[in-house]
Amino acid sequence: MNFKGQHILSTKQFDKDGLIELFQTAKKMEKVVDDARKGKQSKILEGKILATLFFEPSTRTRFSFETAMNRLGGRVISNFDMMNSSSIKKRETLWDTGKVVSQMTDIIAMRHPEVGSVEKLAKGSDAPVINAGDGPNQHPTQGLLDVYTIWKKFGKLSGLTIGMVGDLKYGRVPHSQCDLLKHFGIKFIFVAPKALKMPEEIVGELKKSKHEVLEVEDFGSVIGQMDVIAMTRIQEERFANKDEYKKYAGVYVLDKKLMGKAKKDSIVIHPMPRVDEISSDVDLDSRAKYFEQVKNGVVIRMALLAKVLGKI
Amino acid sequence: MNFKGQHILSTKQFDKDGLIELFQTAKKMEKVVDDARKGKQSKILEGKILATLFFEPSTRTRFSFETAMNRLGGRVISNFDMMNSSSIKKRETLWDTGKVVSQMTDIIAMRHPEVGSVEKLAKGSDAPVINAGDGPNQHPTQGLLDVYTIWKKFGKLSGLTIGMVGDLKYGRVPHSQCDLLKHFGIKFIFVAPKALKMPEEIVGELKKSKHEVLEVEDFGSVIGQMDVIAMTRIQEERFANKDEYKKYAGVYVLDKKLMGKAKKDSIVIHPMPRVDEISSDVDLDSRAKYFEQVKNGVVIRMALLAKVLGKI
Amino acid sequence: MNFKGQHILSTKQFDKDGLIELFQTAKKMEKVVDDARKGKQSKILEGKILATLFFEPSTRTRFSFETAMNRLGGRVISNFDMMNSSSIKKRETLWDTGKVVSQMTDIIAMRHPEVGSVEKLAKGSDAPVINAGDGPNQHPTQGLLDVYTIWKKFGKLSGLTIGMVGDLKYGRVPHSQCDLLKHFGIKFIFVAPKALKMPEEIVGELKKSKHEVLEVEDFGSVIGQMDVIAMTRIQEERFANKDEYKKYAGVYVLDKKLMGKAKKDSIVIHPMPRVDEISSDVDLDSRAKYFEQVKNGVVIRMALLAKVLGKI
Numbered sequence: 001m002n003f004k005g006q007h008i009l010s011t012k013q014f015d016k017d018g019l020i021e022l023f024q025t026a027k028k029m030e031k032v033v034d035d036a037r038k039g040k041q042s043k044i045l046e047g048k049i050l051a052t053l054f055f056e057p058s059t060r061t062r063f064s065f066e067t068a069m070n071r072l073g074g075r076v077i078s079n080f081d082m083m084n085s086s087s088i089k090k091r092e093t094l095w096d097t098g099k100v101v102s103q104m105t106d107i108i109a110m111r112h113p114e115v116g117s118v119e120k121l122a123k124g125s126d127a128p129v130i131n132a133g134d135g136p137n138q139h140p141t142q143g144l145l146d147v148y149t150i151w152k153k154f155g156k157l158s159g160l161t162i163g164m165v166g167d168l169k170y171g172r173v174p175h176s177q178c179d180l181l182k183h184f185g186i187k188f189i190f191v192a193p194k195a196l197k198m199p200e201e202i203v204g205e206l207k208k209s210k211h212e213v214l215e216v217e218d219f220g221s222v223i224g225q226m227d228v229i230a231m232t233r234i235q236e237e238r239f240a241n242k243d244e245y246k247k248y249a250g251v252y253v254l255d256k257k258l259m260g261k262a263k264k265d266s267i268v269i270h271p272m273p274r275v276d277e278i279s280s281d282v283d284l285d286s287r288a289k290y291f292e293q294v295k296n297g298v299v300i301r302m303a304l305l306a307k308v309l310g311k312i
Numbered sequence: 313m314n315f316k317g318q319h320i321l322s323t324k325q326f327d328k329d330g331l332i333e334l335f336q337t338a339k340k341m342e343k344v345v346d347d348a349r350k351g352k353q354s355k356i357l358e359g360k361i362l363a364t365l366f367f368e369p370s371t372r373t374r375f376s377f378e379t380a381m382n383r384l385g386g387r388v389i390s391n392f393d394m395m396n397s398s399s400i401k402k403r404e405t406l407w408d409t410g411k412v413v414s415q416m417t418d419i420i421a422m423r424h425p426e427v428g429s430v431e432k433l434a435k436g437s438d439a440p441v442i443n444a445g446d447g448p449n450q451h452p453t454q455g456l457l458d459v460y461t462i463w464k465k466f467g468k469l470s471g472l473t474i475g476m477v478g479d480l481k482y483g484r485v486p487h488s489q490c491d492l493l494k495h496f497g498i499k500f501i502f503v504a505p506k507a508l509k510m511p512e513e514i515v516g517e518l519k520k521s522k523h524e525v526l527e528v529e530d531f532g533s534v535i536g537q538m539d540v541i542a543m544t545r546i547q548e549e550r551f552a553n554k555d556e557y558k559k560y561a562g563v564y565v566l567d568k569k570l571m572g573k574a575k576k577d578s579i580v581i582h583p584m585p586r587v588d589e590i591s592s593d594v595d596l597d598s599r600a601k602y603f604e605q606v607k608n609g610v611v612i613r614m615a616l617l618a619k620v621l622g623k624i
Numbered sequence: 625m626n627f628k629g630q631h632i633l634s635t636k637q638f639d640k641d642g643l644i645e646l647f648q649t650a651k652k653m654e655k656v657v658d659d660a661r662k663g664k665q666s667k668i669l670e671g672k673i674l675a676t677l678f679f680e681p682s683t684r685t686r687f688s689f690e691t692a693m694n695r696l697g698g699r700v701i702s703n704f705d706m707m708n709s710s711s712i713k714k715r716e717t718l719w720d721t722g723k724v725v726s727q728m729t730d731i732i733a734m735r736h737p738e739v740g741s742v743e744k745l746a747k748g749s750d751a752p753v754i755n756a757g758d759g760p761n762q763h764p765t766q767g768l769l770d771v772y773t774i775w776k777k778f779g780k781l782s783g784l785t786i787g788m789v790g791d792l793k794y795g796r797v798p799h800s801q802c803d804l805l806k807h808f809g810i811k812f813i814f815v816a817p818k819a820l821k822m823p824e825e826i827v828g829e830l831k832k833s834k835h836e837v838l839e840v841e842d843f844g845s846v847i848g849q850m851d852v853i854a855m856t857r858i859q860e861e862r863f864a865n866k867d868e869y870k871k872y873a874g875v876y877v878l879d880k881k882l883m884g885k886a887k888k889d890s891i892v893i894h895p896m897p898r899v900d901e902i903s904s905d906v907d908l909d910s911r912a913k914y915f916e917q918v919k920n921g922v923v924i925r926m927a928l929l930a931k932v933l934g935k936i
Contacts, residue, residue: 037672039670039671041671043351046353047352057708057710059677059706060711062701063703063728070673077378079374080703081369082371085369085371086370086371087370087371087585091587092584092586100372100584100585100603101371103606103610104376104379272724273714273724280719291723291724295728298728358665359661359665360661361660387694389687389700390702391686391704393681393704396681397682398680398681398683399896402897402899403899411915412896412918415915415918415922416687416918416922417687
């Protein structure tokens with residue numbers, strides 16, 4: 001797949017070779033970060049400007065894009081409160097906003113609460129646009145960093161048993177992970193309450209492409225089979241009442257005791273922020289990779305910025 | 313005129329020679345931008361810091377200043393929500409804010425909803441201050457980029473027929489354009505509803521200085537004479553009621569059909585954001601320059617920053 | 625004392641030698657700033673990234689940290705509205721926020737309205753954290769720049785008579801100044817209304833360590849003895865009613881007339897913003913150092929950033 005000059009709007013754009021190529025580039029970026037931290041600044045994106053347009057706040061994602069750009073020697077202009085920008089209040093279309101901002105900058109990373117919004121802006125933009133989250137729809141760099149974390153640990157993806165736990169119905173994260181992992185031969189274990197099961201459409205597609213899929217409600221009975229334990233948050237808003245929320249939220253909590261049943265060589269990933277779904281006594285377990293994921297997010301975004309800007 | 317170390321508060325500061333000098337510098341800046349986009353970063357303003365102080369949001373203007381500073385190798389510190397800064401809430405005077413911020417930075421770009429506010433801050437500041445809009449009063453870099461866009465296209469200003477269309481009474485933009493264009497021999501055509509006519513004071517001044525001025529209500533009857541069609545938005549707030557607004561807003565809409573009557577060699581400019589006053593079917597017309605204006609805004613601000621900081 | 629890799633949370637961390645070492649480094653930083661302003665950018669912190677996390681707005685303090693980082697060739701990522709960040713709204717702990725942000729950046733400067741909040745974040749952080757104010761508790765770089773301003777003027781601290789005027793009970797600033805000055809032999813004169821006297825605990829500690837302490841209500845009777853006149857704001861919120869506030873606020877106003885009684889060689893400092901407590905007719909008096917303090921704040925933060933990052 002070709003990266004140069006492309007908008008990155010969805011995990012569906014990526015094919016197997018593109019993913020491996022991106023992961024290999026991300027791996028090389030770790031040295032660029034190490035060098036920067038030691039005072040040797042990369043000049044790969046020198047002269048380039050990234051605009052971050054955030055229509056809803058997400059410090060972690062914005063900081064990750066901005067760190068990535070800075071580590072490569074590029075520069076950043078930023079608005080993390082775009083909903084209050086005068087253009088938007090004056091009813092400027094997203095097409096116009098994209099056209100205008102792209103006259104100034106070389107690449108745009110955008111987040112917005114509405115499905116399809118980033119694509120609208122990208123249609124007007126003369127510069128490549130990276131979707132940093134469009135509501136419940138897509139957030140491709142999150143999926144990419146999740147799968148990169150797995151690939152980096154195991155040196156491969158095919159043949160792994162990957163468990164996804166929590167809200168698999170509404171969660172943008174597990175859907176994106178499936179989009180990317182389906183290019184490799186995976187055994188999926190989906191652990192969710194009945195009301196929050198992985199959509200049948202996704203399960204069907206995975207099965208059709210010869211993946212093994214196991215769907216269960218009992219986390220403890222399957223954790224021992226998983227190479228990857230991909231946790232997600234169960235949001236209170238999804239439930240009819242607080243009692244029902246507490247019932248399920250209480251069930252899918254990963255703690256030290258449950259980690260005792262997990263494989264020695266497995267890893268735990270989570271998109272963060274976590275609240276109660278991973279107990280803090282797991283943090284020091286060397287299998288916990290959710291903080292390392294933040295580092296992986298920087299290098300995957302560095303790889304993407306460099307490739308989309310045609311510099312690698 | 314001397315730029316070095318000057319506050320840039322008003323279009324009234326500029327004389328004919330100063331304008332041409334600035335435009336010629338801006339033209340050279342286009343190569344600096346091209347070089348940066350190819351990875352060759354300018355060092356003209358290396359070491360310098362621009363503070364952007366925005367007391368009301370304007371992403372486009374702020375991004376333009378910040379892009380300009382970055383393209384020249386300078387750095388930026390930014391606050392786009394100054395109304396909520398603790399100093400302002402603690403009733404610090406703008407004089408003090410100017411004095412304080414200028415102890416840290418080399419130049420300041422400021423926007424504020426109140427007339428005269430930027431001048432107040434500039435009085436306290438030890439660093440040059442550029443007015444990025446003080447309410448309905450002044451926004452000199454907007455006027456400069458408008459006139460630069462015309463100069464760049466025609467290679468001259470004298471002898472042109474320039475039409476201004478829309479709200480000519482309250483619009484800061486057409487007033488600034490007149491301030492700058494009056495140094496050249498221009499034929500002005502002002503197209504506005506009676507309630508929104510160009511103020512008599514400005515018309516009088518232009519006539520006194522031997523400019524030809526035509527004032528009409530009917531856009532279609534004069535568009536064919538214009539070298540420049542300078543559109544502005546008619547704001548709903550200006551009218552007694554919605555019906556009256558719609559009556560006028562509906563009249564001054566530039567669309568493909570109307571463009572059929574315009575000169576082959578004319579250009580359309582607009583300060584953006586546009587809402588309904590320019591139909592999207594005009595966007596692909598090569599005479600539409602309102603997106604190119606955004607690029608011109610960056611180079612005119614680069615020229616101004618470099619000149620005020622004494623580097624060119 | 626060792627700076628490298630340390631969190632800087634409190635003025636209580638500093639000892640006499642550490643302070644002098646820091647002040648000497650800050651003095652050298654003045655040349656780095658001069659060089660930058662002339663276009664010669666330092667590379668001392670090239671490659672490093674500072675994150676500024678402000679949970680309450682403080683433009684002056686944030687700008688000072690960001691200017692300091694930029695003057696040293698480092699880069700900045702910034703959030704000045706952290707209270708609205710999605711992680712915080714999703715109830716992420718400060719420990720997690722610290723862990724996450726420190727995976728991306730090399731150093732963090734944080735401000736928060738709650739006592740102890742910065743320490744909580746620092747506990748999770750893998751990168752050094754500098755407290756840029758945690759509510760009424762600590763704001764060490766403010767105290768450091770105050771005392772640096774005195775040291776720079778007099779070339780020493782021991783033997784000076786230092787007056788503190790205003791709200792000495794609740795004011796974070798005078799408490800921090802005492803924390804730092806207590807390492808040197810100082811004569812303290814505390815001028816405050818009865819209701820806002822310096823806490824007995826601090827007075828006791830100073831007396832125990834053989835400092836001379838004078839406590840008075842009448843400013844005019846003692847100003848002539850002071851080498852340093854350290855003014856602070858009396859906040860209206862501290863009083864039962866507006867009348868009582870006005871009574872005291874009116875008393876501790878430093879104006880040209882009162883400056884007539886002050887020593888020729890004294891200096892006036894103030895943390896800014898000032899409202900009515902220093903009359904603007906004092907601004908041009910060469911003894912007024914409250915704007916120069918802003919410059920001193922930049923170099924003291926440069927020294928701290930460079931030392932904590934192990935680069936000097």
